[in-house]
Amino acid sequence: MKLEYTDKQNAFRAEIRGWLDANVPKEPLKSFDTEEGFEQHRQWEKTLFEGRWSAVTWPQALGGRGADLIEWLIFEEEYWRAGAPLRVNQNGVFLLAPTLMEYGTEEQKKKFLPRMASGEDIWAQGWSEPGAGSDMAAIRSTAKVDGDEYVINGQKTWSTRAVYADWLFGLFRCEAGSQRHKGLCFILLPLDTPGITIRPIQQLNGLPGFAEIFFDDVRVPIANRIGGDGDGWSIAMATAGFERGLMLRSPGRFQRTAADLVKLYKKHEDRVAADPAIRDAVMRSWMDAEAYTLATYKTASSLMKGGKIGAEASTNKIFWSELDLLMHETAMSILGARAELLPHVPATSPLDQDLDQWLDAFLFAQAGPIYAGTNEIQRNIIAERMLGLPRA
Amino acid sequence: MDFTFDAQQNQFRDAVRSFLVVEAAPERLREYWETPTGRSAEMRKKITDQGITSLSVPEAYGGLGMGDVDWVQILEQVGYHGIPDSLAEAAYLGVAILNALPDEHEAIKKKWLERMVAGQARLAIGHPINPLVHDAEIADLILLWHNDELHATTPDKVKTTQRDSIDASRRLYEVEWTPSDETRVLTADQAAPIWAEAVDRAALAAAAQLVGLAQCMLDLSIDYAAQRKQFGKPVGSFQAIKHHLANVAVQIEFAAPVVYRAADAVANNHPRRAALVSHAKLATGRAARLSARNGIQSHGAMGYTWEADLQMYMKRAWALDAYWGDSVFHKARVAEFIFADDAPLGPGETFTA
Numbered sequence: 131m132k133l134e135y136t137d138k139q140n141a142f143r144a145e146i147r148g149w150l151d152a153n154v155p156k157e158p159l160k161s162f163d164t165e166e167g168f169e170q171h172r173q174w175e176k177t178l179f180e181g182r183w184s185a186v187t188w189p190q191a192l193g194g195r196g197a198d199l200i201e202w203l204i205f206e207e208e209y210w211r212a213g214a215p216l217r218v219n220q221n222g223v224f225l226l227a228p229t230l231m232e233y234g235t236e237e238q239k240k241k242f243l244p245r246m247a248s249g250e251d252i253w254a255q256g257w258s259e260p261g262a263g264s265d266m267a268a269i270r271s272t273a274k275v276d277g278d279e280y281v282i283n284g285q286k287t288w289s290t291r292a293v294y295a296d297w298l299f300g301l302f303r304c305e306a307g308s309q310r311h312k313g314l315c316f317i318l319l320p321l322d323t324p325g326i327t328i329r330p331i332q333q334l335n336g337l338p339g340f341a342e343i344f345f346d347d348v349r350v351p352i353a354n355r356i357g358g359d360g361d362g363w364s365i366a367m368a369t370a371g372f373e374r375g376l377m378l379r380s381p382g383r384f385q386r387t388a389a390d391l392v393k394l395y396k397k398h399e400d401r402v403a404a405d406p407a408i409r410d411a412v413m414r415s416w417m418d419a420e421a422y423t424l425a426t427y428k429t430a431s432s433l434m435k436g437g438k439i440g441a442e443a444s445t446n447k448i449f450w451s452e453l454d455l456l457m458h459e460t461a462m463s464i465l466g467a468r469a470e471l472l473p474h475v476p477a478t479s480p481l482d483q484d485l486d487q488w489l490d491a492f493l494f495a496q497a498g499p500i501y502a503g504t505n506e507i508q509r510n511i512i513a514e515r516m517l518g519l520p521r522a
Numbered sequence: 523m524d525f526t527f528d529a530q531q532n533q534f535r536d537a538v539r540s541f542l543v544v545e546a547a548p549e550r551l552r553e554y555w556e557t558p559t560g561r562s563a564e565m566r567k568k569i570t571d572q573g574i575t576s577l578s579v580p581e582a583y584g585g586l587g588m589g590d591v592d593w594v595q596i597l598e599q600v601g602y603h604g605i606p607d608s609l610a611e612a613a614y615l616g617v618a619i620l621n622a623l624p625d626e627h628e629a630i631k632k633k634w635l636e637r638m639v640a641g642q643a644r645l646a647i648g649h650p651i652n653p654l655v656h657d658a659e660i661a662d663l664i665l666l667w668h669n670d671e672l673h674a675t676t677p678d679k680v681k682t683t684q685r686d687s688i689d690a691s692r693r694l695y696e697v698e699w700t701p702s703d704e705t706r707v708l709t710a711d712q713a714a715p716i717w718a719e720a721v722d723r724a725a726l727a728a729a730a731q732l733v734g735l736a737q738c739m740l741d742l743s744i745d746y747a748a749q750r751k752q753f754g755k756p757v758g759s760f761q762a763i764k765h766h767l768a769n770v771a772v773q774i775e776f777a778a779p780v781v782y783r784a785a786d787a788v789a790n791n792h793p794r795r796a797a798l799v800s801h802a803k804l805a806t807g808r809a810a811r812l813s814a815r816n817g818i819q820s821h822g823a824m825g826y827t828w829e830a831d832l833q834m835y836m837k838r839a840w841a842l843d844a845y846w847g848d849s850v851f852h853k854a855r856v857a858e859f860i861f862a863d864d865a866p867l868g869p870g871e872t873f874t875a
Contacts, residue, residue: 131591132524133786133873139523143870200523207869382869389868392860413853416860416867417780417801423872424525424779431525445775448768506761512771513764517744520759 135204142197143204149181150212161490162218163337168252168294171218175249185223185247188231192239193247199430203380210382221291222246222253224377226299229316233357233365242297242318254292254321256300256343257366259285264507266301267310267363271345273302273317275352280304280317282325282348290501292341293330295321301362304355314362319350334493376430376443378502379450381423387457387491388419394484398464411460418453425449441515444508451498451505458492523873525782527595535595539602541572546603548831554606555690555834559660561607561644570641575613580621583635590723594730594785598778601731602738604838606691608646608657610727613638616645618723619665619672622716627707630674634663648697651721651847658682658695667717668701670710675699689837719788722799724846726788729781729799732806733774735839736813740770742832743817746824757820766816773809780805793875797859800852807849810839 135143159174160167178184179193186205188194197205217223227246230239245251262268271284282302292298298321305313321328325348330338357365395402395412402408425446429439462469465484473486499505513519527535545568554562569575577593579585593614600609617638623631637643646661658664659682666673680699687694699705708716744767747758757763784802787795814836818825825832843849859865866874 131527131782131786133783135523135873204870211869385867385869385872392865392867396861409857410853413856413860417805417856418776420801420872421776421780421805424783425776427523427872428525428779428782431523435524435526437526442771442775445772448772449776506765509765509768510761512768513758517740517764517767517771518748519744519764519767520748520756522759522761 135200139200139204142201143208146183146205146208147212149183150208150214153177153181154212154214159215161337162216162291163293163333163335163339165294168218171215172249172252174215175217175219175252179248184219184249185227188227188243188247192243199376199434200427202377203382203427203430206380207382207385210380210386213386218291219246219249219252221255221295221299222251222297225255226253228377229299229356229365229368232368233316233361237353238318238356251297252291252295254289254295254298254341256286256289256292256298258288260287263288264504266366269301269303269314271300271302272306273304273315273350274306275304276349278352279349280315280352280355282317282319282345282350284345286343286345288331288340288501289343290340292321292328292343293338297321298343299356301366304362305360308360311363313360314366315359316356316362316365317350318354318356319348323348323350325349334496335490376426376433376439376446379446381419381426384419384422384450384453384457387454388416390487391415391457391461394461394464394488397484402464402466405463408460408463411456411463415453415457415460418449418456422446422450422453441511444503444511444516447502447508448499448505448512451495454495454498458488458495461488462492525779527591527782531592531595534592535599538572538574538596538599541568542599542603542605545569546605548834551604551606551691551834560691560693561657561660565605566607566644567641569607569609570639574609575641575643576639577613578617578621579635579639583632584639585617585635590726590785590789591782594726594782597727597730598734598737598781601734601838601842604691604735604738604835608644608693610731611647611656611724612643612645614727615647615720615724616643616663616665619647619716619720622719623707624712630707637662647720647724649717649721649724651851652845653696654685654694655682655697656695657693658697659684660693664697666697666699666701666705667713668706670714670717671701671706672708672713672716673701673705674707675705679705687837687841689834689841691834691838692841718796719791721846722795723788725799725803725852726781726784728842728846729784729802729806732803732810732839732842733778733781735835735842736770736774736777736806736810738835739810739813739817739832739839740767740774742830742835743767743770743813743820746830746832747820750822750824757822763820766820770809770813770816773805773812777802777805777809794859796855800847800855803847803852804849804856807843811843814839 159170162168162171175184185194186197187202190196259269273280273282299318301314302317304315325346327344329342331340333339391412468481471485514521576585577588581587620631620634634643644661646655646657646664648655648666659677664675680697682695682697685694747763748756750757781802784798787798817832824830
C-alpha cells in the first residue's frame, strides 16, 4: 500500500489541469438534450479530441493516451474539479468503445473508434423495449438476414441521446423463434437509415433526453454486427461488465457535488441550523463520496495488479445512485421553499443564484437508481452471484 | 499509488483466519462467556504462539516490527471471530503506547514488550473517552490517562468494580485510583500526543473489527437464509431477504476501504488522521449496525434467541460501535474537518496532505 501519487501521475495531473484551465468554456453550455446544446457538446468533444483528452484510456494509435486506471481517475478528478461540460458521447467512449476493442474486428475499430473519439459520431444505446426493461432477455425486435444485410423490425425505447445522436448500438433477435438470451445479435446502425422513426420522450425536466425508436424494414450491413452470430447477449453483458461498472460514474463527479453541498450548507447555515438532520446529511454526503472514491482506487489498484472483479461491481451502482439522491435531496432541503423555482432573470432573491445548479440535478438523481439496471436488479445480482443466495 | 495489500500481509491475514476458525469457533466462545474472567489462558498462549502479540513489538525486543497497515486486516479477522480476548487493546494499542515511550523509560519498555512477546502481559488502558476500563482487574499492567499525563499501575493498587456488559466476553471495570508521582510515567506535555495517537489507533482498531463483525453477521445470515425453508423454498430465494443482505454487502464494500485509508493515515501520522479515523469508525459502525439489524430480520424469531450464534456478534458490534468514541465524538471530528474555512474538499483532494 502506497497512497501517494508517483511523479509521473502528478505530472499527468498537472498537464490535464493546465489544459482544462485554458480550454473549459467560461460560459456553461446549454443542455445536450437541446439541439443547440447537443452541437455545443459535440464541439467540446472535438476540442477534447484535439488535445488528445477525449478518450484517455484508449491506445495512443487511436487518439488516446494509453492511460491506466489510476491516470483515468486523475483525469476524471480534474475534469470534475474544472467543472467541464458533461460528456455527450459517454455512451460511445465509455460503454461501446471497450466492447469494440474487445470484440470488434480491425476494420470495425478503424471505422468507428476515430470518429467516436472526435465527436463526429455521437452514440445512442438501444437496449430496452416496451416489453423488455429489467427483463432485457425478453427483447423482441428482429434482425433478419437478407443477402449481406440485416432487415430490422421492431421497437426500442428509453434510448438515451437518440434524439440528436448519429449512431445506435443495440441488441436484436437475429435468430427467428429464439428465446431469451439465445439468438441475439449486437448490431450498430446509423440513426438516419431509412425506415427509422425516432419519437422523442420528454423527461422529468421537459427535455427529450431519450426516445422511442421504431424500425420498419431497416437495412444494415451484416458487417455492422459486433462479435459472432447469436453472441449478442454475452457481448452486451460485457458492456455492462466490470470496467464499465467502474467507468460509468467516476468518483470525481460525486466529490464535486459533495464539496458544493458543503459550500451551500455553510452559506445557508444560519437559516437551516435548527434542522440538525441537514447538517448530518451534508456530513454523510462528504463521507460517502470519499468512501466511493477510496473503493474505486482500491478496485483500480487491484485490477492493475491483475485482479478481477465480478458481481461486487453491482454494489457501485447502488452506492453512487443512493449517494446522489441523498446529496440532491439535502440541497433541496437547504434551499427550502425556493428550491422548486426555475431560473428567472433578473433574480428576485439572493437565494436565486443557488437554485439552477441543484434542481435539474435533483431531477436527474431520481433516475440514478433506475438506469443502467435498476437497483433492485443490482441487489438480485449481488445476492445471487456475490453472496451465493439461491435463485428464486 | 497502490491501494492493495502485499502478499505477505494477505498471507498473515489468512493464517490468522485459519487459526481463529478453529480456536474461536462459536461454541468455544460460549464456553468462555461462562468463565469468571471471560478469558482463556490457553487461547492467549496459542495467540502468542501465532506471533500475534509480537506483531508490532520492535525486532530489538523480539517482535516482528510490523505497523498499522499490517495490523488492519488482522484486526478485521479478530472482529469477525469475536474472540473473547482484548487482543487489540493489549497487543496493538498497548504495544504502540509502549513503543512511543521516550528513551529514559527504556526499562519499562523492555520489560513489558518482552513480556508481550512471551505472552505474559495483559495490558489494560484507561482513557476518559471510555467510561470503563476493559480487563482492568485481570491486567498485568494498567496504563491510565490523567489530565493528559500517562500513568502506569497494577490492579492491586486500584479499586475496581466490575460492570456486566450485554456482551459477556467484555469485562469492564470502574477504576478508582489516585494519581501520584509514583504512578506517573510521562508528563502531560510528553504524553498528550501519545494519547491523541492512541485514541485514533484504538478507534481504528474498533473500526476494523466492526468490518469483520459486519461480514461475520452477513455470512451467518446467508447460511441461515439458504437453509431455512418456508413456502417450500429457502427464504434466501425471496427478494425481500436478498435485498436486506445485499444492502449489507454494499455497506461493507464501501466501509472497508475507508478503514484501510485510515490505517495508512495512522501509520504515517497524516495531518488529517483524526477525520479519516473518525470517518472509518462512523462508516463501519453503520455497516455493522445494518448487518445486525438485517441479520436478525433474516433469521426471523431465531435471531431473537440466545441459541443462534448471531447474538454474540451483534452484541460485540453494538458495544464496539460506541467504544473509543461514540458517534457524537466522531461526527464532531469529521465536522471540524469538512466545515473548516479552507477545508481541502472535492475531486483530487482525497490523498493530498
